[in-house]
Amino acid sequence: MDRYRVQSPLGRATGLGSAKGGFTHWWVERVTAVALGPLTVWFAASLIAHTNGDYQTLIVWLSAPVTTVLMILLLFALFWHMALGLQVVVDDYVHTEAKIWMLLAIRFACVTLATVGIMAMLYIAFGREPHL
Amino acid sequence: MKRLSSTHARPLSPNIQIYRPQLTSVLSIANRISGVALGLCAIALVVWLAAAANGPETYSRYQKILGSWPGQILLLAATFSFFLHLSGGIRHLVWDTVRGFELREIYISGWIVIIISILLTFATWLLSQMIGKGV
Numbered sequence: 001m002d003r004y005r006v007q008s009p010l011g012r013a014t015g016l017g018s019a020k021g022g023f024t025h026w027w028v029e030r031v032t033a034v035a036l037g038p039l040t041v042w043f044a045a046s047l048i049a050h051t052n053g054d055y056q057t058l059i060v061w062l063s064a065p066v067t068t069v070l071m072i073l074l075l076f077a078l079f080w081h082m083a084l085g086l087q088v089v090v091d092d093y094v095h096t097e098a099k100i101w102m103l104l105a106i107r108f109a110c111v112t113l114a115t116v117g118i119m120a121m122l123y124i125a126f127g128r129e130p131h132l
Numbered sequence: 133m134k135r136l137s138s139t140h141a142r143p144l145s146p147n148i149q150i151y152r153p154q155l156t157s158v159l160s161i162a163n164r165i166s167g168v169a170l171g172l173c174a175i176a177l178v179v180w181l182a183a184a185a186n187g188p189e190t191y192s193r194y195q196k197i198l199g200s201w202p203g204q205i206l207l208l209a210a211t212f213s214f215f216l217h218l219s220g221g222i223r224h225l226v227w228d229t230v231r232g233f234e235l236r237e238i239y240i241s242g243w244i245v246i247i248i249s250i251l252l253t254f255a256t257w258l259l260s261q262m263i264g265k266g267v
């Protein structure tokens with residue numbers, strides 16, 4: 001099937017119209033949303049259960065293998081979803097040259113934050129003894 | 133982009149500042165605002181994890197900030213944003229299955245989102261208070 005059939009010759013020449021990447025953006029936003037539903041509810045419930053709990057209890061919970069795996073999945077889905085969502089906000093409201101810089105900043109910040117979060121979880125899970 | 137757009141100042145159609153806010157439009161922008169707010173919460177989450185990984189001193193400093201009254205107000209706002217974005221997101225996922233597009237249904241689901249978000253925020257706060265006091 002000719003994937004350019006719906007585009008007018010002028011549209012093709014000027015390079016306007018769909019860049020053919022819109023569906024993936026839309027779909028991944030949904031996939032991460034579906035993943036984030038149970039993950040964030042689990043995390044929120046766990047936080048409530050740990051209200052006023054001491055540091056030791058928190059670390060024991062965080063370093064449990066199930067917690068570590070779920071937290072890493074949460075961070076992964078969260079920052080992916082956040083990058084896609086913030087990108088749409090910038091796409092919609094920013095029409096100056098600042099746009100490209102903002103899109104770059106969003107991507108870099110999200111990937112960095114996810115990496116730092118995952119690193120912190122691994123550090124807690126496999127960390128040195130003094131923390132316990 | 134600029135080369136293709138008009139350089140003349142065209143009259144704009146009536147814009148958002150003169151429209152009466154409707155439940156539909158308010159919830160639409162609320163989903164976006166709560167999403168951006170949750171982005172800030174996501175940064176706080178990573179700082180919290182890093183503080184926990186760093187050790188008990190750093191962690192207790194973080195907890196002290198969170199326990200102060202501005203911290204508690206922000207936490208309450210974050211909780212409401214979370215439930216609003218969560219229930220609003222579920223509403224969007226239902227729409228994605230091409231269901232609930234009748235005007236009546238849209239208003240019903242809209243009010244459900246608001247009521248559920250307020251109730252769950254209150255329930256979370258209450259439950260946290262009870263557990264904090266050791267009930």
